[in-house]
Amino acid sequence: MRTRYIPAGVMLVAGAVTCIVSIVQNQDIVKSLITLLVVLILFYVIGLVAKFFIEKILKDLKENKNLQQADEDDTSSDLEKNSENGSVDVKNSPDINDRNRL
Secondary structure: OOOOOHHHHHHHHHHHHHHHHHHHOOOOHHHHHHHHHHHHHHHHHHHHHHHHHHHHHHHHHHHHHHHHHHHHHHHHHHHHHHHHHOOOOOOOOOOHHHHOOO
């Protein structure tokens, strides 16, 4: 996912809303431009903060996914080793009777 464009998108949407509101309210041009400048700067900063949090969440999700895959790989390699050696891990093996228990 590309998070590069989040601040610009948030800023442009806020700027468009500000322009429409200024036109509807018949505001003076200088006042409208000052308001637009303040809104653009403010929402650009808000977009940067949102981008930071989204990237952090995506990074954490990716790391968790990699850890889960590594755990699955370790488990499958342990099972392969046990089957090659002819031994069975009794503590971690599923019990046939567990299905019948409530």
